[in-house]
Amino acid sequence: MQMEWYNEPRRWAGDHRQLQVTVEPDTDYWRVTHYNFIRDSGPFCFTTVSGDFEANVKISGAWQELYHQAGLMIRTDAANWIKTGIEYVDGVQQVSAVVTREVSDWSVVPRQDNPAAIWIKLLRKGDYVQISYSFDQAHFALLRLAYFTPQVSVQIGLVAAAPGSLPFEALFEDFTVVPVS
Template structure:
């Protein structure tokens, strides 16, 4: 695995990775806000074909838009990120799908769960995202188009668009090739 936008402070590997997310980092393209950001820490591997990625995430979300999750990426104009995003004091299960422009969907959580488990299935021309708060029972968050037949980067991502850093722990990141 390797870094895109390596953070100043991190330790571990794909089994357990602790990251202190630097402020003024994000991933977004144009829609609504009119800016482009492509500078959050992303720890990834290259993967071809169909696969499923999974991870458990625990974060110390404190400031607006603190976020952590999974990302699948071809380039700066074609990517999907999903995970927890902190908005107005509430953790939201979130997905941003970007094909030239970003869109954003959320499921608000008012119970501030200690951790979230995510799975991201890439198959053919789509990505299916599921989430869980117990690591056993999963619900679908999003089914989105994703360009087929091209290798992608898959890994863990985080961002802190504001002025405060935060700490996040990723556990048991795994990618399983499927037929």
């Protein structure tokens, strides 16, 4: 699979099958809502696709500071994207989705067990994106169904951010993108 970087990190190794990233501090993705700022600075390793597809990845990380995050992103441009995965908030991993269409919104499912890994599945079909997650790669739960502009090419890939002052290590495994009908 052909991958490229947006905001390439200084330290990374691997490919779409296994990608280790050192996420630099002061990186994030957000637009306006609540915080009144725009951030478009996290590392994003992606491929460009058209049509309907399903993307899957296993994510783990050394979460240690507020808002450390890693997951999948689907993106058309800086003002239209969805990121989903784990976000570390108040010492707890949160299954997270941020949907951005000019302004960002955020939804979370708190976890008290801080699982070692999470599997994220993102289905793009027609005018929507369906986000599901699993902790065993067998049983997936729906996190979010969101509108996304249909019939345009998109960037889909691996995203991470560390908005605070500490870097962290994120590991992405078995990233796949397959067409669906």
